[in-house]
Amino acid sequence: GAVVSQHPSWVICKSGTSVKIECRSLDFQATTMFWYRQFPKQSLMLMATSNEGSKATYEQGVEKDKFLINHASLTLSTLTVTSAHPEDSSFYICSAAKGGFPRGNTIYFGEGSWLTVV
């Protein structure tokens, strides 16, 4: 298999501050990574597709300036929630695509990060 690690697992921040979540592929290079968020009892909602060396592709309704995504290397993508507010409190999870044609069974997920904004 392949390992994707996410950090931090839990984070509490004050309203108005920014918080960064890291997603690393530990044993493979990931040209493409994905960021999802999940509200309680709802599905994993794709926020953006992160491509190494280029700008992220955001899904409709996701604020680019609020959720900054940087995919600086083939093993690391970061999600920064800027000027966080309580409504940003959610479960954020990343995944990384292994291989050239990632059709789901070659996509590996991180453990997820719980963000609480107080």
Added chain:
Amino acid sequence: DQQVKQNSPSLSVQEGRISILNCDYTNSMFDYFLWYKKYPAEGPTFLISISSIKDKNEDGRFTVFLNKSAKHLSLHIVPSQPGDSAVYFCAASARENSNTGKLIFGQGTTLQVKP
């Protein structure tokens, strides 16, 4: 607009019996479907998939059935084991996104297998 729906939030099954998890979708452009399993504090892990050119795919105790006309798929686990207790996510991929890895997920169904 929920394109992939898992209408049962939870399911409880006795050990040894069959578990059937259901998933419905609305987008006719979906041509690849997957099931993921998620334990608490862990990320989802791939379980089994099926292409739209098939109606059944089997892997050990896990079988996925696809009914394209009804836009419905199901995951059968036989026999169910306590270690199968987890959240199961149905996901779909559209033909246009076959090289991007973009997946649309359902809400998940929590399966509890009782000893």
